[in-house]
Amino acid sequence: MSIDHAPYLSTLSRRGLFGLAAAAAGTTLLRGPQATAAGTAVGTEDAFADWLDRHATPVRTSPRGPLDDLTPLRRTVRDAVVVGLGESAHGTHTQFALKHRVARYLVEELGFRTIAWEESWGSGVVLDRYVRGDGTDARSAVGQALFMLRSQAMLDLVRWMREFNRGRPDWDQVRFLGADVLELRALQYDEIERFTAAVAPARLPRVRALLGVLALRGTPQEHLVWYKYRLTEDERRPLVAAARELHELVRDAAESRAARRGRAAVDPDDAVLHAYALLGFYESGSAAGIADDVRDRYVADLLTFWHERTGHRIAYGAANAHVAAAEEMVVEFPPDPPVRRRLAGGLLRARYGAGYVAVGTVFDHGTVLTGWEVDGGPRVYAVPPPSPSFADALLGRARLGDYLIDLRRGGPTEVRDRLDGPASLRIMSSAYDPARDEHYAQHLPSWRAGFDALLHVRTVAATQLV
Structure with missing residues (x-):
């Protein structure tokens, strides 16, 4: 590759x-x-x-x-x-x-039990699933990382993590966390839609409409350039509002009785963090977000949420x-x-x-x-x-x-x-x-x-x- x-x-x-x-x-x-x-x-x-x-x-x-x-x-x-x-x-x-x-x-x-990195949340999920033993090839997983992290050193790290986890119970496995909002991944969009369909189908039309507004324009890198460099601040503002509404809808769905009964094909915590990281991308990419160091607030929040979720x-x-x-x-x-x-x-x-x-x-x-x-x-x-x-x-x-x-x-x-x-x-x-x-x-x-x-x-x- x-x-x-x-x-x-x-x-x-x-x-x-x-x-x-x-x-x-x-x-x-x-x-x-x-x-x-x-x-x-x-x-x-x-x-x-x-x-x-x-x-x-x-x-x-x-x-x-x-x-x-x-x-x-x-x-x-x-x-x-x-x-x-x-x-x-x-x-x-x-x-x-x-x-x-x-x-x-x-x-x-x-x-x-968690190794977090200056890596986007969505690609971090791919790496986490690899180190926990899914069928993904290491190079394919690393190939979804931020371009500067598609390296031999990252391959060595995640291969060691997977080997460490071999034979260990789920509660004792080491996890990978992408603790940043630099880029978005299609996985976030797909799993938000699947989660909503399973636990809050009445909200699915609105969620799909918001996902359409926020859809990736090309590759994650091309989308980053489109959003941060080709749009005016007035054009970014409705996208931030759409991302905020989407996060609220997903968070409310995750707190619903259906989600608590475990009907979702997607973990409710994953769905909420998919939407939260998506909001982080759009907020931190706005002029106000850059001035207020919003990206690093999202980094600190993702680390905090993960610690609360896992105890790691x-x-x-x-x-x-x-x-x-x-x-x-x-x-x-x-x-x-x-x-x-x-x-x-x-x-x-x-x-x-x-x-x-x-x-x-x-x-x-x-x-x-x-x-x-x-x-x-x-x-x-x-x-x-x-x-x-x-x-x-x-x-x-x-x-x-x-x-x-x-x-x-x-x-x-x-x-x-x-x-x-x-x-x-x-x-x-x-x-x-x-x-x-x-x-x-x-x-x-x-x-x-x-x-x-x-x-x-x-x-x-x-x-x-x-």
Whole structure:
């Protein structure tokens, strides 16, 4: 199976794909990375490097093999309900494989039973059904994922999940959750209609009419471009209203006596979440939705609903910006200006307190697959060591290359002051210009406001597409 790098990719922007760019006036901005540079914190770099050498623990990056190197995570995670697993670039095989390894540890050693990802809800359902043993081929299931996740690393993850589940009772199986609303899938439409026909046939004509209004225009990717780039805000508004009405109808049907009697061919909870994620796509794609960080509110809601539904502890893999626990941060993706955002990790910290733990992943140098916005599709870029303005540069001074450091550990005054001071981390999305490397940034009010722990990788290799 190969990916069709269709022309629509050049239409997508950081704003469309990741919702991390300014979209409305009135946002409060910081200056560039120098405003929060690691080098401006109190204390010396030597003291910080010494602290890293005394407290960092080595990690292996392959998802296979014994997990004893991750034992220190037990103290970091403790009784967390959700653990965010970040990455500083979506296009590296190495960071994904390390997150797979951490997810293995959380599942096998700490009893986590859901692995959520920065993946759309509908395609997540396909992956979940695969890992629970349906007849789908792994490549077919991964082929429905977001285009950047159709990779060897994702294949390795879901194949491991399926093997882990083999022979286990339903209640003890690990589940896959697509915890995002980036795209829609036909499965959502089909199962909403089937569910309504089974439990609320009187409402079926109206549900079908709404589904018709909201129908996919071409592939999920073509539909995304159509909605976000070809419609005016006035044209989007009735679609948001239709999606909201549809969600209300499905939610009411799920609470009906017929649904409670178990007559539905589709699980009522699935039907409600199909409709909720559909509403999330339309709301987050509107101008108001982008300005209000609505997409990340839906991410936090999907994770919360899933925990309430299953009781599972959840490992949530996404970009460092989405995972960071800070109430607010500033993100910067050239050529767009920096903008203040409130993203999923901050919402989860507000909901769960210490029950949400954020673990970021950073790297020093290597190769990254990105450039999805360029005609002809992505390519591999060589990424240099980080600018001194980035906290990543200071983390790279440790004796170890690949390691875990708990940022909550004690240290001398200059180290504590630094960790409680501002930090900028390098972060890459769907486009990259090496000449502007120091401006691809996530600016945090403090290291420890953003992350409880960090994983550092010295050298990364690019994502391997399948």
